[in-house]
Amino acid sequence: MSETSECDVVVIGLGPGGEHVAGSLAKAGLSVVGVDERLVGGECPYFGCIPTKMMIAAADKLRATRLVEGRAGSAAVTPDWKPVADRIRKEATDDWNDQVAVDRLVDAGGVFARGRGRITAPGTVTVTGPEGSLTSYTARRGIVLNTGTSPAAPPIPGLADTPYWTNRDVVRLTEPPASLAVLGGGAIGCEIAQAFAAFGVEVTVIEAADRLLAVEEPEASAAVAKAFAAEGITVRTSARAQRVEHDGDGFRIRLADGAVTAERLLVAAGRRNNLRDLGLEHIGLDPQARVLDPDERMRVAEGVWAIGDITGKGAFTHMSMYQADVAVRDLTGADGPWADYRAVGRVTFTSPEVGSVGLTETAARERGINVRTATGDLGTRGWIAEETGPIKLIADADRGVLIGGTVVGSAGGEVLAALVTAIHAEVPVSTLAGMHFAYPTFHRALQPVLRALI
Ligand SMILES: Cc1cc2nc3c(=O)[nH]c(=O)nc-3n(C[C@H](O)[C@H](O)[C@H](O)COP(=O)(O)OP(=O)(O)OC[C@H]3O[C@@H](n4cnc5c(N)ncnc54)[C@H](O)[C@@H]3O)c2cc1C
Ligand SMILES: NC(=O)c1ccc[n+]([C@@H]2O[C@H](COP(=O)([O-])OP(=O)(O)OC[C@H]3O[C@@H](n4cnc5c(N)ncnc54)[C@H](O)[C@@H]3O)[C@@H](O)[C@H]2O)c1
Numbered sequence: 001m002s003e004t005s006e007c008d009v010v011v012i013g014l015g016p017g018g019e020h021v022a023g024s025l026a027k028a029g030l031s032v033v034g035v036d037e038r039l040v041g042g043e044c045p046y047f048g049c050i051p052t053k054m055m056i057a058a059a060d061k062l063r064a065t066r067l068v069e070g071r072a073g074s075a076a077v078t079p080d081w082k083p084v085a086d087r088i089r090k091e092a093t094d095d096w097n098d099q100v101a102v103d104r105l106v107d108a109g110g111v112f113a114r115g116r117g118r119i120t121a122p123g124t125v126t127v128t129g130p131e132g133s134l135t136s137y138t139a140r141r142g143i144v145l146n147t148g149t150s151p152a153a154p155p156i157p158g159l160a161d162t163p164y165w166t167n168r169d170v171v172r173l174t175e176p177p178a179s180l181a182v183l184g185g186g187a188i189g190c191e192i193a194q195a196f197a198a199f200g201v202e203v204t205v206i207e208a209a210d211r212l213l214a215v216e217e218p219e220a221s222a223a224v225a226k227a228f229a230a231e232g233i234t235v236r237t238s239a240r241a242q243r244v245e246h247d248g249d250g251f252r253i254r255l256a257d258g259a260v261t262a263e264r265l266l267v268a269a270g271r272r273n274n275l276r277d278l279g280l281e282h283i284g285l286d287p288q289a290r291v292l293d294p295d296e297r298m299r300v301a302e303g304v305w306a307i308g309d310i311t312g313k314g315a316f317t318h319m320s321m322y323q324a325d326v327a328v329r330d331l332t333g334a335d336g337p338w339a340d341y342r343a344v345g346r347v348t349f350t351s352p353e354v355g356s357v358g359l360t361e362t363a364a365r366e367r368g369i370n371v372r373t374a375t376g377d378l379g380t381r382g383w384i385a386e387e388t389g390p391i392k393l394i395a396d397a398d399r400g401v402l403i404g405g406t407v408v409g410s411a412g413g414e415v416l417a418a419l420v421t422a423i424h425a426e427v428p429v430s431t432l433a434g435m436h437f438a439y440p441t442f443h444r445a446l447q448p449v450l451r452a453l454i
Contacts, residue, residue: 002126002134007031008141009331010125012117013274015042017307017320017327018146019101024328026110033137034110035117035127040101042148043167044317051088051171052191056349058084059198063231063351067386079199085174093171119143119279123303142303144327145292146320147278149271149309154183154241162246164265167192176201181253181262183241185212187348189268190224194350197233204234204260206253208269211237213348216406217361219375219390220354223408227351236260273310296338297330298323305330314344342403343424347413352387355416358404358423364394372397374452378409379445385410391445393419395453401426402453411442418443429453 008030011022019041022034039046068075089095102112115129125143126136151166153159167188178201182193185207197203205212205228211221212228212235228235236255243254250263273290281287283301291312292300300306307323309315326339348354364371377389387409394404405419422432433451437444 002136004136006138007033010137010139011144013147014040015146015148015308015320016044016317017324020321020324021144021327022105022110023108026108028332032110033113034105035113037116039098046093046096047168047171049317050092054088054092055084055195059195062198081176081199119282121282145306146308147274147310149273152270152272153267154269156241157243159244162244164267166267177264179262180264181260182266184269190350197231206236206239208240216354217392219392220406220408224350298327313341343420345416345420352409353412354408355412356406357420361394364403370397372453374449376449380440381442391449393449395429400428415443
């Protein structure tokens with residue numbers, strides 16, 4: 001027997017954006033039902049951004065001690081994973097308990113339904129609870145989808161039969177392994193690989209593309225590869241795993257030319273959007289869709305909005321939150337602003353960080369833009385900090401404005417803010433090059449690169 005009740009809005013999936021939509025609409029006085037089958041807050045606080053950045057913050061501290069010798073004396077350090085594991089459990093995830101987030105939604109006036117949500121008719125969502133109970137909600141104003149992603153496992157023979165790890169396992173570790181093979185050298189693979197290496201784990205990254213962080217500028221990939229080599233991380237690029245085996249000694253990943261062995265295997269080879277069995281056919285959408293492409297108000301069908309990773313606009317928490325704000329504006333009758341993706345910033349928190357915004361040179365050329373590029377290093381501050389960069393800027397020569405940029409360095413993600421502002425506001429390159437740049441900051445390194453674009 002299914003119970004049925006009415007509300008204004010049902011949010012299926014409470015990732016960062018869905019939680020924000022549900023809370024904001026509830027505070028605005030709408031009757032909202034938020035549905036999640038796992039933890040309210042989604043991947044970011046429990047398995048993604050926050051626990052992995054806690055690992056990275058700890059690794060950065062260990063890495064800094066290596067610079068003491070010859071510059072400031074000497075430092076004896078004994079890495080210990082326990083404080084990292086404790087901090088993730090207590091401060092980040094509350095032992096993977098979302099009660100605080102559930103209370104936040106309920107205190108805002110919302111209703112929380114734990115279970116799997118599915119659209120069963122236009123405007124109707126049926127939730128299957130943990131014990132198999134069925135509850136249906138009819139949403140007068142609309143349904144918001146924020147179902148996010150799950151780790152994807154490539155169809156490599158043998159892999160499914162092994163106890164491989166994903167990001168959801170590594171954030172729960174209480175002790176690091178002696179050695180770790182990482183399948184996939186994208187953002188997740190690179191960030192986690194380098195964090196473990198700082199704790200003395202012998203790490204090998206296996207990447208199918210011809211470089212790490214293949215979506216970034218080649219200059220950024222080269223800088224990260226150089227740092228990995230200096231830290232003793234083995235990187236196998238243009239390498240596809242052909243078979244994975246596991247026995248009492250650990251994992252063996254067979255490649256076309258040899259094999260990688262390690263105690264543990266982390267699969268970080270991409271994500272799968274959670275769109276299966278969501279009932280998309282009931283709202284006129286393809287039930288096999290891999291991505292939902294929303295309009296500028298985040299609408300994907302009559303009375304249905306989609307936000308977050310499932311929209312394919314960038315799998316970032318800040319994107320999910322940005323789109324959540326847009327959807328809230330539309331659902332509450334505000335007059336924009338609507339979604340604009342020209343100046344999306346992203347930061348990979350390796351050491352050095354890779355901060356980038358807008359289009360890469362390749363992406364800009366593929367769009368037929370009259371591209372002008374310039375590159376540089378981190379200048380005086382880089383020399384002081386013993387960092388080199390690079391910085392790369394991409395301009396639309398016809399319009400005289402920046403359309404992309406990459407800053408690599410320990411402050412790469414912070415210097416990025418100037419480029420995001422410039423691209424978002426379409427400030428002419430000639431105006432930017434005439435700005436004041438404090439000496440000797442990292443951001444001052446932008447000045448010669450901007451001048452070279454004029
Ligand atoms: C290891 C890792 C590190 C990352 N680091 C960063 C970072 O530093 N910065 C950054 O910006 N991004 C980072 N990301 C990406 C970031 O986590 C996501 O972009 C972010 O969580 C936004 O996702 P989302 O809002 O689409 O939904 P998600 O966070 O994926 O949440 C979706 C929610 O929907 C629920 N759900 C799914 N289907 C259903 C259903 N049918 N019924 C009910 N509930 C359902 C799930 O249980 C989940 O709680 C990282 C990701 C990973 C994996
Ligand atoms: N700092 C951040 O903002 C941050 C950090 C982590 C993740 N994220 C988000 O999460 C998303 C997913 O991250 P991800 O690293 O899992 O995915 P990804 O798609 O960025 O990288 C996966 C990598 O795995 C490689 N790969 C795929 N199959 C393979 C195989 N069989 N053998 C070897 N290599 C293989 C791909 O070539 C690719 O380089 C990212 O796109 C990013 O948007 C963001």
